[in-house]
Amino acid sequence: MTTRIFHPQPLQQQSQVQLSDSAAGHVARVLRMRVGDTIELFDGSGLAYPATLATVEKRKVLADIGSALQHSVESPLKVHIGQGVSRGDKMDFTIQKAVELGVDKITPLLTERCGVKLQAERWQKKVLHWQQVAISACEQCGRNSVPHIDQPVSLADWLTEETEQLKLNLHPAARHGINGIESVPAVGVRLLIGPEGGLSEQEIIAAREHGYQSILLGPRVLRTETAALTALTALQTRFGDLG
Structure with a gap:
């Protein structure tokens, strides 16, 4: 199952992003993920972004973002x-x-x-x-x-x-x-x-x-x-x- 992580700032495809401190700690210390592992990021805008970990340190995790995914599981009923x-x-x-x-x-x-x-x-x-x-x-x-x-x-x-x-x-x-x-x-x-x-x-x-x-x-x-x-x-x- 793909690890999904919320990012508090707007994401942009084909760019690199530094994960928040809490997300970095979860990825590096809890999940013990490594460079090259994949995750999925989302920023609340309705889109998701596959990403590959480029740097994994105790206090710093960088991820390379791929192309945006349009898949939505939102209900038609508000x-x-x-x-x-x-x-x-x-x-x-x-x-x-x-x-x-x-x-x-x-x-x-x-x-x-x-x-x-x-x-x-x-x-x-x-x-x-x-x-x-x-x-x-x-x-x-x-x-x-x-x-x-x-x-x-x-x-x-x-x-x-x-x-x-x-x-x-x-x-x-x-x-x-x-x-x-x-x-x-x-x-x-x-x-x-x-x-x-x-x-x-x-x-x-x-x-x-x-x-x-x-x-x-x-x-x-x-x-x-x-x-x-x-x-x-x-x-x-x-x-x-x-x-």
Whole structure:
């Protein structure tokens, strides 16, 4: 299996590039790759570039870039998840698997029952960490476009944002599931997922007032990370590229 590595600056075919410090350490010390070994680079632009290692040192790795590859595994369905922030590594898990399932964008949401309270500086570090989780998931699953992780916002602010996407909110009392949705606009879906403990009744009412239709996933109560991935899988199966 080809080693795929994200490069934070734009790549150019038929040129040489120095890998970032973290990527160089992974290639040289973890994978123990050598001069002449091949990797695949991508910069988030949607293209991938085969590359051959020209220099491999502990702190410096140079790679000769070949011609750009046009292959894409992006889903035709755009899904923007608004995810209530969860504790521990549950948020990492949700982001990682959502990227594998083709999510387009994730906004962490601060809700009434959000159990994570941080200062602004620590939130910034969290977002950088979550973005790296998304990048690592792209390296693993073959995506060349990296989903964006937004800065956390309050649910109230997120609900008022203008969008032409289909607005969905999971609710156990909904009348129908995803199979009951007849069509999705070309701009995709905006999916609201509550945190651990779910959304409050007032938040559910607010979502409904802002045009979010309630959908049902099934008769069982799902954890927040399970709910997000189950809904995304169902949407990709019905309207995207999962068979």
